[in-house]
Amino acid sequence: MDMPVGTEERAAASAPSRRASPVASSSLSIAIAGSGGSGVMTAGMLLLEAAAKAGLYGLMVRTSGPQIRGGEAAALVRLAHRPVAALGDAFDLLVAVDWQNVHRFADEIPLCENSVIVGDAGEGDTPDVFRASGARVVPLPLKKIAKSIPGSWINMVALGLAGALSGLSAAVLEAALRQSWKRDDAGLAANLEALRAGIAAASQVDAFPTLGAAKPARGTRWLLSGNEAAGYGALCGGVRFVAAYPITPATELLEWMAPALAKVGGTLVQAEDELASVNMIIGASYGGVPSLTATAGPGLALMTEGIGLAVASETPIVVVDVMRGGPSTGIPAKSEQSDLSFAVSGLHGDAPHLVVAPTSIGDCLATTQWAVHLAEALQAPALVLSDQFMGQSRAIVDEPAQSTWVARRLTATANVPDYKRYRDTESGISPMAIPGTPGVVYTADGLEHTEGGIPSSQARDHARQLDKRLRKLVLHDYGEMWADREGSGERAIITFGSAASPVREALRRLRERGTHVRLIALRLLAPLSQERFDEALAGVSQVLVAEQNHGAQLYRYLRAMIDLPGKPRSFHRPGPLPLRPGELADAILAWSTR
Amino acid sequence: MNDVAPCAPRTAQTYKSAYKPIWCPGCGDYSVLSSVTKALAMLDLPPEDVVVVSGIGCSSRIPAYTNCYGFHGVHGRSLAAATGLKVARPDLTVLVAGGDGDGYSIGGNHFLHACRRNVDLTYIVMDNHVYGMTKGQPSPTTEPDWDSKLSPGGTKLRVFHPLVVALASGANFIARAFSGDPNGTADILAQAIRHPGFSFVEILSPCVTFRPEQREWKTQVRPAPVEPTTDASRAARRLMTDDGFNIGVLYAGDRPVCPLAPAEPRSRVEDLEAEFAL
Numbered sequence: 001m002d003m004p005v006g007t008e009e010r011a012a013a014s015a016p017s018r019r020a021s022p023v024a025s026s027s028l029s030i031a032i033a034g035s036g037g038s039g040v041m042t043a044g045m046l047l048l049e050a051a052a053k054a055g056l057y058g059l060m061v062r063t064s065g066p067q068i069r070g071g072e073a074a075a076l077v078r079l080a081h082r083p084v085a086a087l088g089d090a091f092d093l094l095v096a097v098d099w100q101n102v103h104r105f106a107d108e109i110p111l112c113e114n115s116v117i118v119g120d121a122g123e124g125d126t127p128d129v130f131r132a133s134g135a136r137v138v139p140l141p142l143k144k145i146a147k148s149i150p151g152s153w154i155n156m157v158a159l160g161l162a163g164a165l166s167g168l169s170a171a172v173l174e175a176a177l178r179q180s181w182k183r184d185d186a187g188l189a190a191n192l193e194a195l196r197a198g199i200a201a202a203s204q205v206d207a208f209p210t211l212g213a214a215k216p217a218r219g220t221r222w223l224l225s226g227n228e229a230a231g232y233g234a235l236c237g238g239v240r241f242v243a244a245y246p247i248t249p250a251t252e253l254l255e256w257m258a259p260a261l262a263k264v265g266g267t268l269v270q271a272e273d274e275l276a277s278v279n280m281i282i283g284a285s286y287g288g289v290p291s292l293t294a295t296a297g298p299g300l301a302l303m304t305e306g307i308g309l310a311v312a313s314e315t316p317i318v319v320v321d322v323m324r325g326g327p328s329t330g331i332p333a334k335s336e337q338s339d340l341s342f343a344v345s346g347l348h349g350d351a352p353h354l355v356v357a358p359t360s361i362g363d364c365l366a367t368t369q370w371a372v373h374l375a376e377a378l379q380a381p382a383l384v385l386s387d388q389f390m391g392q393s394r395a396i397v398d399e400p401a402q403s404t405w406v407a408r409r410l411t412a413t414a415n416v417p418d419y420k421r422y423r424d425t426e427s428g429i430s431p432m433a434i435p436g437t438p439g440v441v442y443t444a445d446g447l448e449h450t451e452g453g454i455p456s457s458q459a460r461d462h463a464r465q466l467d468k469r470l471r472k473l474v475l476h477d478y479g480e481m482w483a484d485r486e487g488s489g490e491r492a493i494i495t496f497g498s499a500a501s502p503v504r505e506a507l508r509r510l511r512e513r514g515t516h517v518r519l520i521a522l523r524l525l526a527p528l529s530q531e532r533f534d535e536a537l538a539g540v541s542q543v544l545v546a547e548q549n550h551g552a553q554l555y556r557y558l559r560a561m562i563d564l565p566g567k568p569r570s571f572h573r574p575g576p577l578p579l580r581p582g583e584l585a586d587a588i589l590a591w592s593t594r
Numbered sequence: 595m596n597d598v599a600p601c602a603p604r605t606a607q608t609y610k611s612a613y614k615p616i617w618c619p620g621c622g623d624y625s626v627l628s629s630v631t632k633a634l635a636m637l638d639l640p641p642e643d644v645v646v647v648s649g650i651g652c653s654s655r656i657p658a659y660t661n662c663y664g665f666h667g668v669h670g671r672s673l674a675a676a677t678g679l680k681v682a683r684p685d686l687t688v689l690v691a692g693g694d695g696d697g698y699s700i701g702g703n704h705f706l707h708a709c710r711r712n713v714d715l716t717y718i719v720m721d722n723h724v725y726g727m728t729k730g731q732p733s734p735t736t737e738p739d740w741d742s743k744l745s746p747g748g749t750k751l752r753v754f755h756p757l758v759v760a761l762a763s764g765a766n767f768i769a770r771a772f773s774g775d776p777n778g779t780a781d782i783l784a785q786a787i788r789h790p791g792f793s794f795v796e797i798l799s800p801c802v803t804f805r806p807e808q809r810e811w812k813t814q815v816r817p818a819p820v821e822p823t824t825d826a827s828r829a830a831r832r833l834m835t836d837d838g839f840n841i842g843v844l845y846a847g848d849r850p851v852c853p854l855a856p857a858e859p860r861s862r863v864e865d866l867e868a869e870f871a872l
């Protein structure tokens with residue numbers, strides 16, 4: 001559900017109103033919740049797959065309680081005719097297969113007077129936190145329906161109900177179930193019946209907004225998570241070695257890569273800790289093999305000495321940080337953009353390195369692939385700042401364009417006379433000898449060194465190597481990839497990472513109302529360049545910086561590094577709740593009229 | 595770098611670089627360097643196919659003193675870097691070298707897991723029972739009553755027994771050598787490099803500056819009065835009564851070597867798209 005601009009707060013607090021007749025909505029938000037093991041995630045996935053078959057776009061965010069297994073869970077699905085990369089402002093429908101601890105999701109599943117709650121009366125009362133929204137409650141005997149069909153599951157009844165209310169045909173819903181079914185035929189038959197029973201039950205929910213039929217899809221679409229996209233992007237870029245230590249929410253990226261790497265001739269090592277994983281990929285990359293690790297904040301903290309070694313020894317590596325709530329162990333399974341300061345400035349010494357961030361779930365592919373290209377071309381570590389929202393959510397996206405970013409490292413040829421690994425070249429990039437190449441052996445070093453790689457504490461060698469390592473990053477032509485830029489206007493909003501998606505949606509809503517604000521969603525967070533900003537901000541008088549953390553980290557970083565026009569302002573708030581387009585639209589409107 | 599004509603027969607000199615070590619005169623590490631180059635000459639390996647990986651410490655300076663490829667990383671992480679290198683590039687011969695502080699203290703966890711993983715590496719620890727580079731603090735192998743500024747009166751802690759730990763953790767070859775016997779050490783190193791899996795060679799290498807009394811090690815070491823065994827339980831009994839001065843190969847096992855290695859590609863990267871396409 002999309003709130004009209006400027007109504008976000010009032011809507012949640014206002015009293016129930018009379019029901020309107022069904023309206024066609026531009027997007028539908030559906031939450032399917034229940035206790036763990038009730039299969040709500042499967043129902044959400046199948047809903048998304050059926051919507052994809054019907055030619056819709058959409059995304060699904062998973063949320064679950066803190067229990068390792070069996071806690072409450074909810075699939076948060078949003079479907080639309082055009083690509084969506086953020087959750088909506090409120091949910092149109094909450095289907096609860098039971099109410100066990102589902103009230104804990106009250107903040108994550110905002111409802112309003114136009115929302116509908118379908119719960120099983122036999123499973124207890126609808127929790128007050130949900131009722132207070134003024135949403136209409138429609139009790140349906142979901143459990144009884146499932147029980148009446150031996151061998152069927154309640155989540156399939158919920159899928160039928162949610163699917164039919166979304167306007168999906170029985171045919172696409174059944175096709176999605178058939179396609180994913182991996183068990184016996186009798187079970188499939190029973191669950192198809194449960195699905196149909198759910199579809200039939202939908203007729204008891206009247207006056208529900210529908211999406212209307214989708215236009216036939218043009219071109220191929222993909223369904224994938226940001227973690228999978230990042231893993232695939234890494235392989236496209238040429239990564240053939242991964243070492244990592246498991247951590248939420250990065251683990252799925254690694255679990256996707258393990259079998260994929262084996263297929264394309266690469267290897268993955270589960271390291272004993274992050275100190276090992278970062279040093280393992282440095283070792284592999286020193287050996288000439290493009291290498292990557294993935295982690296989250298706590299792991300990134302342990303890796304920093306190693307990342308500094310990659311800077312000093314000029315060894316290309318890619319480190320994906322799937323950010324979660326911090327500091328310390330923080331909120332492991334929830335999103336936050338709070339590792340930015342650390343990523344750009346967490347290394348000891350003067351240690352120039354690359355930091356990039358995908359600007360949507362689908363963009364995790366291109367940005368990670370680009371990161372591999374940059375790391376290899378510039379012989380430097382590249383940090384990729386993804387986050388739990390992008391990493392663990394699945395989205396239907398247009399097939400990504402083929403990109404040409406691949407690993408291409410400048411290497412030394414055998415027996416070149418007077419080879420110096422760290423030669424102070426004009427570009428700052430010097431050929432790297434790969435072990436096995438005769439006549440150019442050298443020792444890579446994290447100690448400051450001469451051009452030849454011999455440890456040196458001479459002022460001249462230090463200055464020269466510091467300059468070289470900075471110069472190669474600054475002189476590189478990053479082209480158009482440095483930011484996604486949209487729109488025009490005298491005001492600009494600067495953002496990055498997963499915040500870019502709700503910001504983009506907020507700006508679209510404002511544009512429809514005649515307010516035009518420029519968008520600059522940064523993909524390249526380090527190094528920054530004043531010239532690029534000057535060009536992008538030409539004609540802009542005011543800037544708002546939007547991000548999801550408590551410390552206004554991007555805002556402070558930009559203020560320190562870049563001369564921005566006017567009086568730059570900040571919109572920031574921490575996780576774990578996702579940024580919503582409505583709250584951003586309100587904030588931008590308030591800022592743009594002051 | 596030495597300019598050695600490619601067809602000249604390889605000698606220990608082939609593997610020595612032109613750089614002058616920073617070590618103190620009389621430091622045991624000079625002899626270790628010479629043993630390493632002798633062992634490589636015995637095996638006649640092309641220097642460009644050998645990589646010496648190290649951490650930080652006096653001993654960890656060794657890579658640049660060889661004429662092989664070298665990686666001088668950060669303190670305690672040499673085994674991790676070497677593991678990544680060897681798994682990604684199994685064609686290379688990878689030696690890992692460092693001190694007792696580097697390997698048993700800050701790098702202790704990697705030591706356990708390198709033994710356990712049993713990747714085909716040769717790990718050389720130049721054990722001088724002290725932190726040399728930081729000027730004389732106790733390491734895990736320092737005697738409990740050794741007095742120092744940082745631990746006045748001694749640590750009073752039991753010494754770490756790296757050979758026992760290596761055996762228990764899964765290392766496939768365990769030996770002790772003494773830098774004062776460069777030929778014997780070279781011989782052990784050559785065996786270690788040849789042996790499949792994780793080979794661990796602890797070399798007693800005196801720090802003449804902070805532990806001058808270690809000059810007496812030459813009178814204390816003795817050839818281990820046993821033949822190498824492939825039987826881990828025999829080796830365990832042997833090591834549990836070991837006083838730290840038995841020299842020789844103490845265990846040469848046939849534990850399964852880590853199977854991690856790049857396989858022949860079975861599909862193209864683009865083929866993986868099928869799983870995402872609707």
Ligand SMILES: Cc1ncc(C[n+]2csc(CCOP(=O)(O)OP(=O)(O)O)c2C)c(N)n1
Nearest residue numbers: 650651652653669693694695696725726727
């Ligand atoms: C993370 C980190 N902590 C501490 C140090 C300081 N440091 C350098 S070498 C060293 C100990 C070296 O002792 P050892 O490994 O026994 O080698 P030796 O110098 O005796 O050959 C220490 C503590 C460092 N370089 N890095």
Ligand code: SF4
Nearest residue numbers: 618621652726801802
């Ligand atoms: S301090 Fe000790 S270990 Fe270091 S070089 Fe001198 S003698 Fe060797």
